Amino acid sequence: MKAHRLGRAAVLAARLRVPDARQPQIEWAHPLDWEPADRLVLGLYNNTCCPLPAFYAARQFTCRDCGAEEVWTAKQQKWWYETMHGHIDSRAVRCLACRRARRERLRTAAPGANLLLERTKRLRASGAAKPSAQAKAEVRAALQSKWWSLRVVAIQTMGRWGGEANLERLHAFMAARPEGGRRYSGWERVAADAARSALARRE
Numbered sequence: 001m002k003a004h005r006l007g008r009a010a011v012l013a014a015r016l017r018v019p020d021a022r023q024p025q026i027e028w029a030h031p032l033d034w035e036p037a038d039r040l041v042l043g044l045y046n047n048t049c050c051p052l053p054a055f056y057a058a059r060q061f062t063c064r065d066c067g068a069e070e071v072w073t074a075k076q077q078k079w080w081y082e083t084m085h086g087h088i089d090s091r092a093v094r095c096l097a098c099r100r101a102r103r104e105r106l107r108t109a110a111p112g113a114n115l116l117l118e119r120t121k122r123l124r125a126s127g128a129a130k131p132s133a134q135a136k137a138e139v140r141a142a143l144q145s146k147w148w149s150l151r152v153v154a155i156q157t158m159g160r161w162g163g164e165a166n167l168e169r170l171h172a173f174m175a176a177r178p179e180g181g182r183r184y185s186g187w188e189r190v191a192a193d194a195a196r197s198a199l200a201r202r203e
């Protein structure tokens with residue numbers, strides 16, 4: 001079945017001469033090897049200067065990871081470009097098995113994301129209790145974090161704790177809020193807004 005597909009794709013590619021032709025002659029193509037393209041849908045999701053394809057032709061490719069010869073069928077291309085809105089210049093580069101393996105690798109190799117979630121949860125929880133020395137240290141560290149989300153939770157925690165030093169700090173965040181303009185749409189604005197709602201919640 002796969003060998004059959006590969007054979008047809010090879011013949012198709014040979015006939016197309018250029019491997020990436022967008023406007024091949026279709027009269028002689030096997031009905032399984034091409035699909036008409038919906039240019040209206042493609043146009044909605046692609047900002048491209050080049051003409052959009054009128055149809056998809058099966059493509060032969062070599063899997064980037066395992067080197068297997070594969071066929072990206074016309075149907076799969078139509079699904080990728082028109083249902084998943086893949087960019088018109090994107091191509092299949094991995095076989096199904098390698099795609100699955102890669103997805104699994106990426107999923108399990110993202111402890112950073114889980115770590116951030118854990119720190120955020122811990123910080124939130126410590127806002128409900130009296131500030132311990134360790135919790136204070138965590139807030140200090142969170143304010144230095146590269147993650148905005150963590151810094152915002154730190155501000156909220158400070159608001160829940162209250163105390164002169166924390167409230168003073170929150171007022172300082174509010175005072176640092178840039179006025180108007182879109183130039184300072186950064187952290188200062190986010191911090192000031194978080195500080196304001198943290199203070200408002202205390203009243």
Ligand SMILES: [Zn+2]
Nearest residue numbers: 063066095098
């Ligand atoms: Zn592979």
